[in-house]
Amino acid sequence: MIRIPFNRPFATGKEIDYIRDAIATPKLSGDGAHTTQCHTLLEQSLGIQKALLTTSCTHALEMAALLLNMAPGDEVILPAFTFPSTANAFVLRGARPIFVDVRADTLNIDESQIEQRITDRTKAIFVVHYAGVGCEMDTILAIARRHVLAVVEDNAHGLYGRYRGRYLGTFGQLAALSFHETKNFSSGEGGALLINDAQFNQRAEVLREKGTDRSRFFRGEVDKYNWIDVGSSYLPSELLAAFLRAQLEHRGQIQSMRRETWENYARELASWAETNGARLPIIPPECEQSYHMFYLIMPSFESRQALISHLAALGILAVFHYLPLHLSPMGLRFGGCEGDCPVTENLADRLLRLPFFTGMSSSEQAQVIDAVRAFRC
Ligand SMILES: *Cc1c(COP(=O)(O)O)cnc(C)c1O
Numbered sequence: 001m002i003r004i005p006f007n008r009p010f011a012t013g014k015e016i017d018y019i020r021d022a023i024a025t026p027k028l029s030g031d032g033a034h035t036t037q038c039h040t041l042l043e044q045s046l047g048i049q050k051a052l053l054t055t056s057c058t059h060a061l062e063m064a065a066l067l068l069n070m071a072p073g074d075e076v077i078l079p080a081f082t083f084p085s086t087a088n089a090f091v092l093r094g095a096r097p098i099f100v101d102v103r104a105d106t107l108n109i110d111e112s113q114i115e116q117r118i119t120d121r122t123k124a125i126f127v128v129h130y131a132g133v134g135c136e137m138d139t140i141l142a143i144a145r146r147h148v149l150a151v152v153e154d155n156a157h158g159l160y161g162r163y164r165g166r167y168l169g170t171f172g173q174l175a176a177l178s179f180h181e182t183k184n185f186s187s188g189e190g191g192a193l194l195i196n197d198a199q200f201n202q203r204a205e206v207l208r209e210k211g212t213d214r215s216r217f218f219r220g221e222v223d224k225y226n227w228i229d230v231g232s233s234y235l236p237s238e239l240l241a242a243f244l245r246a247q248l249e250h251r252g253q254i255q256s257m258r259r260e261t262w263e264n265y266a267r268e269l270a271s272w273a274e275t276n277g278a279r280l281p282i283i284p285p286e287c288e289q290s291y292h293m294f295y296l297i298m299p300s301f302e303s304r305q306a307l308i309s310h311l312a313a314l315g316i317l318a319v320f321h322y323l324p325l326h327l328s329p330m331g332l333r334f335g336g337c338e339g340d341c342p343v344t345e346n347l348a349d350r351l352l353r354l355p356f357f358t359g360m361s362s363s364e365q366a367q368v369i370d371a372v373r374a375f376r377c
Contacts, residue, residue, distance in 0.1 A: 003315035004368060007182045010358035011243075012250040018242035030235030031218070034242040041248040042177075042192060045160075046167045050195040052204055053241055054234045057156045057178030057191035061089035061126075063234060064152045064174040064193065066207050067200045070095040074123040079109035080326045080341040081348060082128045086154045087325060095123065097334055099326040101341035105282040106130060107351075110343070111139040118143075124150040127172070132184075132290025133283055134163030137171045152176070155194075159184060160255060161290030168290070173197040179244055184258060184292055184358070185251070187244035190236055208234040254358050258291035261360050265294045268369045276377040278303075294356045295321070296372075301349040303377045308352060314371045317355060324348050 018034055025032065035053050042051035054060040070076070072094030078086055080099040087097045098117050103110045107130040114125065125144055127135045144151045151171065156178035158168035169175035174197070179190030195204055205215040211231025216222045247254065266280055273280050277299040283289050298304040304320065311318045324344045326336030338345065355368055 001315055002317050004317065004355050004364050005357075006317040006319050006353070006355050007357045008359065009181050009186060009188070010254070012246050012253065014246035014249065015243045018245050019239055022238040022242045025238075028238050030237055030241075031215070032238040032241070034238050034245050035236070037245050038192075038241050038248055041245070041251075042194070045248075045251065046170055046194070048170055048194055048196060049198055050201050050204075052193045052195070052208055053236050053244070054176075054191040054193055054208065055236050056085075056189055057154070057176045057180065058085040058089070059232075059234045060176035060191045060193040061085055061152070061154060062092060062232075063204060063207055064176060065090040065093050065095070066230065067174060067203060068124055068150050068152075070123060073121060075119060075121045076124050076126055077109075077114055077117055077122060078126040079128055079130075080324050080331075080336075080344040081107055081130065081322050082154065082325060083156070083322060084325065084328070084330070086126055086128055087330075090124070090126075091330075096121075097325070097331075098122070099331065099336065099341055101343045102130070102347070103136075104343050104347065106133050106135075106284065106287075107347060108133065108135040109140075111136040111143070114140065114143055115147075118147050118149070122147065122149060124152055126152045126154060128154040128156075129158035129161060129163075129168045129290075131281060131295065132158035132161040132168070132292035133281070134158065134161060134168050134287045137163050141171060150174070153194075156180075156183060156191075157292040158290045160251065161292075162288040164286050165288075169194045170196055174200065179247075184254060184290060185244065185247040187236065187240040187247070190240050190244055203229065207231040255291060257358050258356075261356060261365060262289075262291045262294055264362075264365060265354065265356070265369070269296075269372060272373045276375075278377065293353055295351050295353045297347060298350045298352055299377050304350050304352050307372070307375050310375050311368075311371055314367075316368055316371055319353050320348075321351050321353055322348060 070093035074095040153175035155169040175194040177192040217225035
């Protein structure tokens with residue numbers, strides 16, 4: 001029996017009021033008052049010029065690939081340690097993923113290996129801020145400038161994390177957020193595209209609205225709306241935006257709860273980790289993390305599996321994370337080979353994520369800590 005889940009959705013209490021308001025208005029399709037409010041909350045809190053809610057982070061990444069005119073023959077550089085959506089976004093357009101290994105400390109793309117993978121077909125660099133700890137953006141942006149490449153941030157984990165004081169999601173021309181149930185802020189399923197280069201504003205609205213200029217029509221800027229480009233249906237309903245609005249408005253509360261839980265794990269497990277050859281997450285001094293997850297790097301694959309079983313026997317659900325993408329069935333079709341990304345291959349086998357969610361009680365967390373401390377590698 002699971003006593004402590006890996007994740008449990010959190011609600012602030014205000015969600016139901018906003019959903020009731022959407023029903024009473026009545027406006028349930030996309031881009032009503034709650035969606036607009038979410039856009040404003042994201043734009044003002046991050047200091048960016050435009051945010052658009054989407055149905056998922058996956059869809060926001062797909063929009064980024066469309067906005068960058070990805071086409072067959074193009075190559076895109078990305079870390080081998082990420083979720084398939086980071087790659088699928090441009091693979092759907094016929095572009096080819098070029099997997100780069102990750103850094104052993106943060107599990108972010110190893111910026112020192114990017115330049116050697118750039119060819120005259122390279123179109124963009126897609127980075128992932130793993131666990132909401134920023135990639136080495138100064139170096140990555142300099143490489144992108146030198147080779148005139150776009151940078152897209154898959155910031156599914158990192159909303160309100162910072163790198164050198166600047167919010168993650170504000171570095172690339174485009175960035176994607178996730179509001180999936182397992183992320184810091186949620187609407188069950190959901191996402192957002194952050195647009196840091198205003199040249200994409202108008203086309204992004206069109207792609208999101210089935211290739212039409214309906215957004216401009218609703219603002220009264222055109223007197224009829226028409227099919228003007230490719231596109232799809234990427235806007236969430238007002239019911240989801242209403243839920244998300246409550247979450248975004250409680251940003252301070254949610255982040256401080258997560259911070260306390262994260263810091264408690266780090267403090268209480270430090271000496272156990274040291275004695276057992278495990279390591280806790282490393283947060284470089286230039287990064288302020290988003291408190292998205294708490295992971296352990298175990299000494300070996302066997303000890304990782306043994307700790308998962310030990311915790312499961314006590315009713316605690318701990319899980320591993322991404323399998324190296326270059327060695328997945330799809331990655332192999334793109335020519336991935338064992339040994340291409342040795343750090344990814346090694347760490348993916350040893351990483352374990354502990355239960356971590358907004359609203360985890362201190363007694364739940366104490367049970368997890370006691371259970372981990374009772375385990376010997
Ligand atoms: C969760 C996640 C996604 C997908 O998010 P959805 O909103 O479920 O589409 C993409 N990339 C990363 C790194 C993720 O963690």
